Amino acid sequence: NYIKINSSLGKAKPTNLIILPVLFENKVKAVIELASLDTFSETHIDFLEQLTESIGIVINTIEANTRTEELLTQSQSLAGELKMQQEELSRTNDELQDKALLLVKQKNEVEDKNREVEEARKSLEEKAEQLTLTSKYKSEFLANMSHELRTPLNSLLILAQQLYENAEGNLNDKQIRYAKTIHSCGDDLIQLINDILDLSKIESGFITANISPVRFAEIASFAETTFKPISEARHLRFAIETDAGLPEAMETDIQRLNQILKNLLSNAFKFTEKGEVKLKIYEANRTWKTGNTNLDNAKRVVAFAISDTGIGIPQEKQNIIFEAFQQAEGSTSRKYGGTGLGLSISRGLAELLGGTIELESNTSLGSTFTLFLPVSDSVTVNEGAAKEALQQYKLGPDSTEIDSLLHSIRVTTEGETKNLAIVNEMINETGDDRTHIASADKVILIVEDDLRFGKILIEKAHEFGLKAVVAISYVEVFDFINRFNPIAITLDVKLPDTSGWKVLDLLRNDLNYRHIPVHLISGEENRMLALKRGARSFLMKPLQHELLTELFEDIVTFSEKTSKSVLLVEDNELESSQIAKILAGENIYVDIAPTGKKAFEKLENTVYDCIILDYTLPDIDGAELLNKVEALKQKVTPVIIYSAKDFTKKELSILNRSTNTVMLKGVNSLEHLLEETVLQLHVNHKDLAQEKRKVIENIRMQEDILTGKNILVVDDDVRNLFALTTVFERYNINVITAESGKEAIQIINDDSIKTDMVLMDIMMPEMDGYETTQKIRREHKNSSLPIIAVTAKAMKGDRQKCIEAGASDYITKPLKIDQLLSLMRVWFYK
CATH class of the missing domain: 3.40.50.2300 (Response regulator)
Incomplete structure (x- = not known):
């Protein structure tokens, strides 16, 4: 019913329908569909079949003709393009011929110049041989001179230190001062030797610049950390200003730049008795004297201006102070000390870095030394390379002796300095504060190779007003402790280069570090082991937010405590008196409980930092008291068992299973008790009275791993x-x-x-x-x-x-x- 036959007179439904394919070589070219009011006869059908064959031939012929026309048009177009290319090639050949002639001419000129250069080269080779020989002699002289000067000083300093430490206690105060003076003079002489050698190496060209990206924040932090204590001691204002328009970083040698700034700032503080010293870092706008090619051709120049309100420098002396051994005040009655090498060395290092130092000064009005250095158009840290390096090395040191320590744990790699510097940049991605820590800041050291978790700890530290530094390897820990003096350490058990347990043992066995509270973090349950080995607390991953909050509350609270309290549970009055006498003092307070009942009453009302327990008490035994302490659900308090009792296996088993307290070890002398108590209280032994400090040092010497080696x-x-x-x-x-x-x-x-x-x-x-x-x-x-x-x-x-x-x-x-x-x-x- 889908076909109707229509005419101007009317329409009707067909009674017959025929559909015939139009074929050419068995391929369908078209389809004929006819409707009729009458039945198709055999004649009609034969006619239509013959007709479809003819139509197929006609359609194929039309298609062939169409393709022929298209190909003809395309051929004509290609022929036109080819003609144009031939014309262009012809012109190019003509130009090449002209250039070939020019090259022949230039070749002849180059050959003439090469002959002249060859003659000059031979002359230069002769001079270079002479310079090489001279350089070799100077190099050998510097090495030998350094050795010859340092060797006797080495003995002098070592022996002077042994004298003023007075280990045997047979020197009086005046003799100790003499020894300290000898040692101090030796240090000054070493610095003088270093200055002379630096100046010699600059003059002979032995010093090279190690260029790398340096953030301006790091430079400012170095200056503040180094000179803030000096300004406070001398009651001088010290200000650091950094231009907000500066780029994030510049490319220079950070060691040499810091050396220059240290020399200039040291002079500023030395010659300033009142007022202020200021370091201003800004982008200079053609304020330097012309003549320095590096600065004149640089698109950007940064200036480090060190100004002071000191004595100033007379106009007639300003041209000579940059010469070696020259000073503005050079008479025999001069007020200020020094060799006069600092400015000469600084000028040489500034030239090494492509810059210069200029001076503005008036007598009695102060001085301004300005270091100008060129800045590259853009300096960026390759973050992608940093991430890749991190996955490969997982290290990030920033230490003067770090490369040698790397050898000690067998993780040295080729190109380690470059790779470790990259990783150091990677650590800064966590947002740690290593580049902007002031002397008054409270710092926490986070030892963690999982940087995502490290970042969480950093953010938590910031919530509590703390600065945080991340170390991802064992070798960084001790360097960062010395540099940043942390109030606490969070230590992950699994580190890329060693076990956290080993780091904990090293920290707890070194007198210089054992007073720092260590909070151990692990993915496995090892709470008892951690506490027995000296950790202040143990946390198991994954950490909940509440546990992190408790951790940092404890860190802050413990660091703010000005005194430590000890509960001594001892029924012998004479014994308790002797213990209290040796422990008390230096902000350590001892509370005595003669019985277990009294001890428990005190524990209900007071949280102690340490408990010393005589296991044998008149009313209850030590095990019962420990159980009661555990029932209080207070924070873990270390318990030192001070008893002459021989413990049975059952008693030792009970003590080892204790979850709220820790039996660290039995001690049987007042000296060992003092040493163990100071350790558990996290008190720096250097803050103790001299006689107590010597007791602890002697005990540690006896137990030192070096003993007997x-x-x-x-x-x-x-x-x-x-x-x-x-x-x-x-x-x-x-x-x-x-x-x-x-x-x-x-x-x-x-x-x-x-x-x-x-x-x-x-x-x-x-x-x-x-x-x-x-x-x-x-x-x-x-x-x-x-x-x-x-x-x-x-x-x-x-x-x-x-x-x-x-x-x-x-x-x-x-x-x-x-x-x-x-x-x-x-x-x-x-």
Whole structure:
């Protein structure tokens, strides 16, 4: 019913319908559909079938003709384009011919110039050979001079320190002051030697710049951290202003820039008795004197202006103060000390960085020294590279000795300095505060390799008014403690380079760090183990918001406590009196309970920082009291069991299962009780009275990991051997000495002599420390024997040479005893 037959006269439904395909070579080209009021006859059908064959041929012919026309049009178009390209090629060939002729001419000119250059080159080679020889002699002179000056000073400083520490207590106060003065003068002499060597290296071109992106916030933070205490001590105002229009960072050598600023700020404070010192960092607008190509051609220049309200510099003296050993006040009766090298060194370093230093000053009105440095168009930290490096290395140190410590835990990688710097930038993505910490800030150290969780801890610290610094590796922890003096540490058990348990043990066994509260964080339940090993608290991941709040409340509350309280549970009046006498003082208060009942009453009303418990009491035993303490649900309070009682296995089992208190260890002397109590109270032993401090130091020496170790000291200078032997004997270290490399090798190869570590002096006659170390590594069966190289560090690359020779670690003269001992402990804890 879908077809109707229509005409002008009417319409009707068809009675027949025929549909025929139009084929050409068995392919359908069209379809014929016919409707009729009558039936189609055989004749009609035959006719239509013949007609479809003809129509198929016609349609195919039309299609073929259409394609032919299209191809013809396309061919004509391509022919036109080809003609145009041929014309263009012809023009290009003509131009190339002209250029070829010009090149021939230029070639002839270049050949003439090459002949002139070759003659000049030969002349320069002769001069270069002379300069190389001179440079070699100067380099050797600097290295030898540094060694010769530092070696006797090394002995002087070590022995002076031993004297003023007065370990045997046989010196009076005046003699101790004498020893401290000797040590202070030695330090001053070392600084003078460093200045002279720096000046010599600048003049001879041995100093090179290590350029990297440096944030302006880091520069300002360095200045504030370094000089804020000085300004407060001298009652001077110290202001730092940073132009808001500065870029985020600039490319320069941060070490050299800090050295310049330190020299200029030191002078400003030295010559200013009242008023203020100001550091202003801003973008300079052609305010420098022309003539410096780097500055004149730079699109942007940053200025560091150090101004003061001091004595000023006379006009006639302003041209000479930048010369070596020249001072504005150079008479024999001068008021201010110094060598006059600081400004000369600063000027040389400024030129090394492509800048200059200019001075404006008037007598009695103060001075302004301005350091101008060029700034690149854009300086950005490659965040993508940082993230990739983080996944690969998971390290982020910022320490002067960090590369040697990396060797101690076997995580050194090629190009580590660059990669670790990148990771340091990555750490800053967490928002930590390492670049803007002032001396008055309270800092928490977060040891955590999960940066997302680290960021959560940082934000929580900020909520409580704390600054936070993130360390993601073991090697950073001790460097950051020394730099930022944290009030507490959160420590993750799983770190990329070591176990958190090991870090906890190192912290709790080092007198310099053991007073810092450590809060251990782990994904596994190890609460009892953590508390027994000295952690203040233990938290298990994942942490709920309430637990984090409690953690930081405890950190803040504990840091603000000006005194610590101890509950002494002891029924013997004489015994309790003696204990209270040795413990009390230096803001430590002792509350005595003669019975378990009295102790429990006090615990109900007071939260103590530590409990000392005599396990045998007249009314109840220690176990019952511990159970009652646990029932109070107070915060974990460390319990020191002070008792001569021999505990049964059952009693020890009960103590070990205690969940609210910890039996750290039984002690049986007042000295050990003092040491253990100070440890649990997190009191810095340096804040104690001198006699108590010595008691603790002596105990720690007896329990030190260095005790009983056999240390081979290789040095051709008997003064150094004597000085180090004197120090090591205090720590019960067995010292073996060798005055030459050959003697050292003989001792190490002697199976009857046990050697646990070698301190190797580098500068020795006949066989130096490099060669000796190489032979030991080749011949000695114990390839892991720690060898610490001791060098004067005169020239760049000394450290790398030591490591390549086979040294495990590296330390410089003059030796700082605390640093040396810490480094040795690191290797024995390894």
